[in-house]
Amino acid sequence: MTGEESSPIRHRVIIAVAPNGGTRTKTDHPGIPLTTAELAITAAECLEAGAAMIHAHVRSADGTHLLDAAAYGDAISAIRSAVSDRIVIQITTESLGRYKPAEQIAVLKAVRPEAASLALRELAPDEDAEPEFFRALEWMKQESVAPQIILYDPLEAVRLSDMMRRGNLPWADAPVLYVLGRYTAGRKSAPSDLLPFLAADMPRFDLWSVCAFGRDEAQCVTAAALLGGHVRVGFENNLLLPDGRPASSNAELVETVVSAMHSLGLGLCDASELRARFNR
Numbered sequence: 001m002t003g004e005e006s007s008p009i010r011h012r013v014i015i016a017v018a019p020n021g022g023t024r025t026k027t028d029h030p031g032i033p034l035t036t037a038e039l040a041i042t043a044a045e046c047l048e049a050g051a052a053m054i055h056a057h058v059r060s061a062d063g064t065h066l067l068d069a070a071a072y073g074d075a076i077s078a079i080r081s082a083v084s085d086r087i088v089i090q091i092t093t094e095s096l097g098r099y100k101p102a103e104q105i106a107v108l109k110a111v112r113p114e115a116a117s118l119a120l121r122e123l124a125p126d127e128d129a130e131p132e133f134f135r136a137l138e139w140m141k142q143e144s145v146a147p148q149i150i151l152y153d154p155l156e157a158v159r160l161s162d163m164m165r166r167g168n169l170p171w172a173d174a175p176v177l178y179v180l181g182r183y184t185a186g187r188k189s190a191p192s193d194l195l196p197f198l199a200a201d202m203p204r205f206d207l208w209s210v211c212a213f214g215r216d217e218a219q220c221v222t223a224a225a226l227l228g229g230h231v232r233v234g235f236e237n238n239l240l241l242p243d244g245r246p247a248s249s250n251a252e253l254v255e256t257v258v259s260a261m262h263s264l265g266l267g268l269c270d271a272s273e274l275r276a277r278f279n280r
Contacts, residue, residue: 021236022065161203
């Protein structure tokens with residue numbers, strides 16, 4: 001056995017793809033998937049490239065961001081027809097200024113997806129909103145809907161950790177997503193944007209991921225993976241390859257990160273392994 005064959009894999013990385021978001025259209029990039037058929041094709045391509053999860057938005061006929069149970073049901077069915085259960089489908093509850101927390105939670109319950117992302121600042125913007133947020137999380141626990149709580153700044157991480165410490169969440173820990181660089185000039189992220197989330201006095205979450213804006217997306221998520229985190233890439237936040245050229249597809253962004261993971265000796269989680277992590 002060679003030394004390479006006997007070397008243990010240090011960390012198995014979850015790669016999620018966010019292929020469309022709620023605002024970009026074909027004028028931004030012709031490869032933005034807007035229809036259910038396009039989402040299904042993108043899911044298959046990104047699965048082949050190495051993604052274990054797809055973070056899906058749905059749109060209305062005119063391309064507007066939509067939280068709608070029927071539209072989500074159609075998208076989930078199309079993706080499942082294309083890839084079966086080989087990819088985890090995560091829906092967004094993001095409001096984009098169009099929906100109130102009660103509407104966001106109502107759609108979540110109507111869809112009952114495998115996984116869903118929830119922005120702490122949207123669903124629990126203050127103490128008065130916390131009880132409804134906690135009840136929604138309790139419902140997710142009962143229905144085996146895997147959460148991912150979106151955190152835009154380190155203070156939100158501290159607040160979430162305090163909720164966990166007080167026993168307000170139905171899990172001892174919960175998956176989180178650190179969003180890097182949202183409030184920087186031009187929404188351009190840098191690997192250093194991760195450091196405040198990982199400072200010595202900051203809370204630690206067992207299953208944390210990172211997404212980033214702009215051409216340094218791959219650098220940001222690679223830094224996260226090296227530090228024990230997981231990654232989300234895709235056209236929702238970035239259209240460019242590391243050298244500044246436009247990416248041809250979401251799958252090319254996934255392939256870029258997969259190549260980086262492999263070059264660093266990091267493994268990849270598949271959907272079954274991700275589900276096992278969610279169910280701990």
